[in-house]
Amino acid sequence: MVIDDEEVVLDSCRDILAGGNYHIVTAKDGTLGLKLVQESQPDIVFVDLKMPGISGFEVLGRICAFDPTIVTIVITGYATVGSAVEAMKKGAYDFLPKPFTPDQLRLITRRGLEKRNLVLETIALRREKEMLRENFAAIVSHEMKAPLSALQQNLFALIAELSAILTEGQKSRLERMKCRIDELLKLIHTWLRVVSVDIEKIKESFKPISVSTSVSKAVESVETQATRKDVEVLTSVKEPLGLVRGDEGTLVEALVNLVGNAVKFSRVGSQVVVRVEEKEGNVFISVTDTGVGISKEDLPFIFGDFYVGKSGQETRGSGLGLAITRRIVEAHNGSISVESEQGKGSTFVVRLPVLKNDVHNQPALDIEACSSSQKGGT
Amino acid sequence: MSQQKTIMIIDDDPDFVEGLKSILVAAKYGVDAAYNPKDGFQALQAKHYDLLLLDIMMGRGAEGIMLARKLNKDPKLREIPVLIITGLREQMAFLFPGQAVHPHFMPVDELVEKPVDPKLLLDKVSELLRRAEARKGEVK
Numbered sequence: 001m002v003i004d005d006e007e008v009v010l011d012s013c014r015d016i017l018a019g020g021n022y023h024i025v026t027a028k029d030g031t032l033g034l035k036l037v038q039e040s041q042p043d044i045v046f047v048d049l050k051m052p053g054i055s056g057f058e059v060l061g062r063i064c065a066f067d068p069t070i071v072t073i074v075i076t077g078y079a080t081v082g083s084a085v086e087a088m089k090k091g092a093y094d095f096l097p098k099p100f101t102p103d104q105l106r107l108i109t110r111r112g113l114e115k116r117n118l119v120l121e122t123i124a125l126r127r128e129k130e131m132l133r134e135n136f137a138a139i140v141s142h143e144m145k146a147p148l149s150a151l152q153q154n155l156f157a158l159i160a161e162l163s164a165i166l167t168e169g170q171k172s173r174l175e176r177m178k179c180r181i182d183e184l185l186k187l188i189h190t191w192l193r194v195v196s197v198d199i200e201k202i203k204e205s206f207k208p209i210s211v212s213t214s215v216s217k218a219v220e221s222v223e224t225q226a227t228r229k230d231v232e233v234l235t236s237v238k239e240p241l242g243l244v245r246g247d248e249g250t251l252v253e254a255l256v257n258l259v260g261n262a263v264k265f266s267r268v269g270s271q272v273v274v275r276v277e278e279k280e281g282n283v284f285i286s287v288t289d290t291g292v293g294i295s296k297e298d299l300p301f302i303f304g305d306f307y308v309g310k311s312g313q314e315t316r317g318s319g320l321g322l323a324i325t326r327r328i329v330e331a332h333n334g335s336i337s338v339e340s341e342q343g344k345g346s347t348f349v350v351r352l353p354v355l356k357n358d359v360h361n362q363p364a365l366d367i368e369a370c371s372s373s374q375k376g377g378t
Numbered sequence: 379m380s381q382q383k384t385i386m387i388i389d390d391d392p393d394f395v396e397g398l399k400s401i402l403v404a405a406k407y408g409v410d411a412a413y414n415p416k417d418g419f420q421a422l423q424a425k426h427y428d429l430l431l432l433d434i435m436m437g438r439g440a441e442g443i444m445l446a447r448k449l450n451k452d453p454k455l456r457e458i459p460v461l462i463i464t465g466l467r468e469q470m471a472f473l474f475p476g477q478a479v480h481p482h483f484m485p486v487d488e489l490v491e492k493p494v495d496p497k498l499l500l501d502k503v504s505e506l507l508r509r510a511e512a513r514k515g516e517v518k
Contacts, residue, residue: 146394150391156401161400
């Protein structure tokens with residue numbers, strides 16, 4: 001569509017673009033142009049900046065408000081940088097100085113259409129991704145988990161029913177089957193969390209929480225794993241610590257991933273150190289191990305989805321733990337970083353902003369903090 | 379000794395039902411099953427059951443929830459204790475953000491996740507039967 005008060009411009013635009021596969025609509029002022037925009041939903045609108053009646057800038061603004069995917073291009077007789085910039089601010093994609101050559105118009109039209117297609121495609125893809133994410137939970141949980149559950153349930157029953165008849169070897173094979181199905185079910189759970197559960201949702205249940213409580217809960221739940229591997233987990237909390245806004249459940253989950261990883265990649269008999277301190281309005285939680293470390297080529301990717309590391313060793317896992325951890329930390333307006341040297345160990349640092357005004361919520365939290373603080377550090 | 383307790387299972391996965399059933403039968407419960415909410419509702423109306431094991435995701439969606447709501451409106455059927463068995467915990471938490479994971483649908487209900495460990499299943503079943511019994515005493 002072309003909106004311009006000069007008949008000549010409208011006619012020449014028609015002529016120039018007539019050869020291409022375009023449907024062209026013209027309007028001689030802004031009011032009529034806006035009406036036609038709503039009726040014909042054009043891909044591109046050329047707008048003259050200087051017209052009687054409502055101004056070109058006004059028209060640009062209204063088109064953008066009506067449908068931001070419509071590509072607008074300004075035609076201007078006074079092609080100063082100033083007016084072009086002003087038009088771009090109003091959402092114009094480009095500008096065409098008067099007088100223009102046929103080639104200029106054709107080129108800008110083609111580029112404008114390309115832009116419009118890209119915008120539409122992006123929107124479609126985003127929508128598709130969103131749908132996939134939304135439907136994924138339902139599909140995966142029912143279609144994949146249901147058969148596994150049925151399998152597992154019957155295995156449970158069989159193990160109980162046949163316990164008198166089976167040999168030890170047979171029993172242990174059935175137990176292994178049970179374990180393998182369990183692992184698969186857990187993997188599906190993790191998957192679901194990454195792909196379908198909108199981590200931003202946890203923000204709805206944010207409240208002031210104590211980081212040291214979360215840390216000790218996380219350390220506690222990794223304890224068995226650490227003991228089995230003869231790895232000592234040391235916690236050092238530098239008080240006083242401000243509260244942070246967050247969701248304790250998921251924050252603990254993130255920390256369990258970090259401490260769990262540290263233990264997993266530690267050498268037998270070594271130590272994992274968890275330090276918590278407040279610095280410049282942030283609480284820093286660092287988890288240091290002296291284990292296998294991460295190679296330089298793996299390092300940039302470890303927070304991505306499904307990344308399990310190339311550099312060998314028996315790294316087993318879904319490749320999702322750190323990705324989930326990063327998402328949780330970011331949902332808490334924090335950040336996560338890592339330093340590592342292959343063969344020497346790694347240090348992961350989580351930064352969480354301290355809650356500015358933590359006076360009011362203190363009492364309710366104290367109870368919670370007390371109940372688990374005795375179990376703290378090892 | 380009290381007479382044998384009877385349990386109704388409503389779940390659209392017959393294989394899963396078999397797995398549950400054999401655990402319950404081995405524990406001397408009488409067990410019937412229906413494979414969709416409609417048959418299940420009819421069965422519950424036709425005969426007295428001491429407990430209902432209910433699946434959530436059946437058919438086109440959370441039909442188990444709809445059935446629970448329907449039962450809850452029936453003055454007689456709402457007294458039946460319900461053990462909700464679902465592979466859906468994440469989604470439940472997702473559907474009801476900020477709430478406890480288990481949204482109570484019925485006066486006496488519990489929620490366990492699929493697959494359910496035999497011991498946990500039997501514990502929950504007897505606990506629910508006990509709670510329903512206690513409630514009956516109170517109501518009368």
